Amino acid sequence: MNARSKTKAYAEEVALNTKIEVRKRDVERILSAIMNNSNFWKIVQLSEEPVPVVAELIKIMERDGFVAIEGDQIKFTDDGKALCKDEGIEPLHIHSCPTCSGRTVILDESLKEPYDKFLELHVERPEAIRQYDQAYVTPETTFSRIALADSRGDIRNKDVIVLGDDDMVALALAITRLPRRIVMLEIDERIVDFQRRKAKELGLSNLEVRRHDLRKPLPEDLLGQFDVFFCDPPETVAALAAFVGRGVATLRGMGGAGYFGLTSSESSFAKWRRLEQVLLDKGLVITDIIRNFNEYVNWGYAEEMLAWKLAPVKVKPTENWYYSSIFRVEVVNEIPVSNEDLTDSDIYNDAESSTV
Amino acid sequence: MNARSKTKAYAEEVALNTKIEVRKRDVERILSAIMNNSNFWKIVQLSEEPVPVVAELIKIMERDGFVAIEGDQIKFTDDGKALCKDEGIEPLHIHSCPTCSGRTVILDESLKEPYDKFLELHVERPEAIRQYDQAYVTPETTFSRIALADSRGDIRNKDVIVLGDDDMVALALAITRLPRRIVMLEIDERIVDFQRRKAKELGLSNLEVRRHDLRKPLPEDLLGQFDVFFCDPPETVAALAAFVGRGVATLRGMGGAGYFGLTSSESSFAKWRRLEQVLLDKGLVITDIIRNFNEYVNWGYAEEMLAWKLAPVKVKPTENWYYSSIFRVEVVNEIPVSNEDLTDSDIYNDAESSTV
Structure with a gap:
């Protein structure tokens, strides 16, 4: 050979x-x-x-x-x-910007005050649990998503929905007081309670928090009511298609935008291509893909996940290692999306998933 | 109403x-x-x-x-x-990183010396002319493309082809001395001569410059020989499909990567979606879309272009205003691409093009 x-x-x-x-x-x-x-x-x-x-x-x-x-x-x-x-293999040389960590956007003066307020609250947030496949991003990541979406004109005076919010995007948005309306749906009662309580304490009347299992159809009153959605779906093709579909169903149609993450750790580029085809088929254009935008805080259940079992060396990660790229999509063709019940379908696992 | x-x-x-x-x-x-x-x-x-x-x-x-x-x-x-x-319209608030100008990458210490050398040469470069629909990017943009591609492992010890090189990417790559082989194809004799002369003066033996009209089939000896291509195609669906197709034809197949720009000034998001479909259909995955990565230097023939005729105010742009997003694609499915002659097909104009 x-x-x-x-x-x-x-x-x-x-x-x-x-x-x-x-x-x-x-x-x-x-x-x-x-x-x-x-x-x-x-x-x-x-x-x-x-x-x-x-x-x-x-x-x-x-x-x-x-x-x-x-x-x-x-x-x-x-x-x-x-x-x-x-074989001519060379070590990697990464020229990532040290100021924005390669995110393209920064938390500048105009976002400083709400970000500081968010940091104060963040220390009290519920920890990630395995039951809901949770892993949340750093507070800086959460606010960087807002900085990015604001740079695209997707925040001010807009109606925004957050589908599953382990990352506290809805609460962060509410603190900025920039959107017109924010609705957050989440299955985990601890997160629902936390955001509801904080919204009340801070008088954030623009935030509405609802407990909801996203595998179930969306409440009818939320369909076609929003300008922008955020979600962070599981990464099988079926789950991403279902969750992004839910997001699109909440939009007012043409020109509506969505944000979500996609990793390389759970998805090969071959799978990325299949996922991108799903996005185009839903009438969406991909307007941004920023690599490793989302930095996840190491979660407590590392030793229970498949990745741990697979790891050739059983050493717990000390630095954050799990990143995802952020995708922004926008509706340019209105294609009907279904609002079906997915409770009984197995959409969460494929050969590439290992951190569930 | x-x-x-x-x-x-x-x-x-x-x-x-x-x-x-x-x-x-x-x-x-x-x-x-x-x-x-x-x-x-x-x-x-x-x-x-x-x-x-x-x-x-x-x-x-x-x-x-x-x-x-x-x-x-x-x-x-x-x-x-x-x-x-x-209507609830708000002014834009852009939180772009001032260090990297939203490009995600910087020209750090390891690229400084070749960049300085490139800057010296750049002042002597031929000006953009309308005959070839030229508009070139700032030297910083050219080197930022190299920084990005190097961060993706697409430069060191790789065989790289540049299809049309008004932006002097090939010469810049040669100056870094990082790729194994660089081939550049270009129709404009002035650019061919300039790069050839500079390569000779600097002893850059890894750069091969050929005069070639990209509407004509690629020379057979360049098919399937490269790891990475760069191009900056005209933005009609037909032209982008043809030029990216040429790029894919030069690649060794699976895992080969390509870089090109796409503007919003000449292409609506509806057109972006059609272009993205073309990419997926060629077996490519889109791995990066970084908005406004490429900054173009205002070109001399502004008053001859359609955009000038359309402008409601006839004032010459003083600051650079023409930007494009950079796309990185990678082959994840090998799909045969044709190498047909396009000399007689009209692929350069559609309703959205205005700077030709």
Whole structure:
């Protein structure tokens, strides 16, 4: 086997074992990431590849003597280094902007006061629990979403709905007092209670909080009533289609906008393409994709998730490692969306999901 | 007519007159932009709407007494202000990062030396001419493309092709000495000569410059030979499909990546959606869309272009106003692309193009 085909052969083996579409280029990305960092979670983050793919590749490269696991460090052996050299793999050089962390927007003077207020409240927020597949973003991420949407004209005097709000976007929006109306739907009673209580304490009359299971049809009175939606759906094609569909159903139609996140850790680019096709089929145009915009705070149930079981090294992540890209979509073709009940359909799992 | 339907009615009238898909939301974006700035070119830039749409809306709102043109300033009359208030239109608040200008990446220490060298050469570059529909980006933009592509692992030790290179991406890449091979194709002999001469003077042996008309089939020896392509295609659906298709034809297949720009000034979001469908149909996933990444230097033939004829105020732009978003795509499905001759097909014009 010549060097050129080694990464290709590994791609094929990993694809076979994980049932995920994996190509030579994906293997190369993981090798580049191992050159940059020896921590499993950092390798996942830098490679922007699904957790099961990264774990499987490391496992078989260890078997073949190209990778060694020393304590909790993942490193190339001399043979591994030679392989990288043969295949022309280079370490990653990331030129991310240190001011905005690559988000394109900053929390400038006009957002400072509401952001400080939000930070005060945030320390009291309920912790992420596994029952609802939760993992929330940093307060800076939540406010950066608002800065981005405001830069697109999607906040001031607009009617905004937040579908599932572990990230406290609705509460943050209410604190800015910029939207005309904010409605938030969430299944977790703890989050519903927290936002309701804080809204009352701060006199945020523009925020309406409702307990609702998004697998169930949306309440009729919310259909076609909003300018903008935010959501953070599970990443199977079926779940993303269903949740974005719910979002589109709440919009007034043409020109309505939506924001949601999509990771590389749970979704290969092959899956991204299928998800993008779903968006276009719903009459949406994709207007922004900003890589790794959303930074998630490490959650308490790390050791219970599949990713932990897959990890070749059982070391808890110390730094945040789970990121997602933000998508902005806008309605340019009105296509009817259904409001069906999804309670009994299994839309949450596929081969690439590992943090549930 | 109630206030709610006024912007809708204008959208319909502008759509009828321009043959471009225009919605209420597009009209709102232009009104927001007029609240921010009174210069025609800045209004186009801020609204992110096609030039013909902005020009037509201003014309009919002037007719109806909502907009007044005072000297070279475009302003709302009192009636216009009342209309905006009734419809809940707010000025734009853009929170763009001042460090990276919203590009996500910076030209850090590792790129400083080649960038300085590039700046020295750039002053001698040939000017943009109308014959080839040219408009080139700032040197900072050219290098920011390299910073972005390097952050995605698309530069070091890679084989890169640049299809049409008014922006001097190939020369800039050669100066970094990071790619393994760089090939540049360009129709304009002045640019071919300039890059060839500079490559020789600087001993940049990794850069190969060829004069080629991209409407003609690609030379056979360049098909399937590259990891990454850059191009900056004309923005009709047919031209973008053809140029991106050429790019894909040069790639080694799965995992190959491409970069190109797309404006709002020449393309409505409705057209963006059709273009995105073309990308997915070619087996590509869209991995990044960074708004207004590319800043174009005002070109010398402004008064000859259609946009000038359309402009309600004949004042030359003093600041750069023409921006485009950068798209990164990656091959996740190998779909055969044709290499046909397009010399005799009219792929350059549609209702939305105005700067040719």
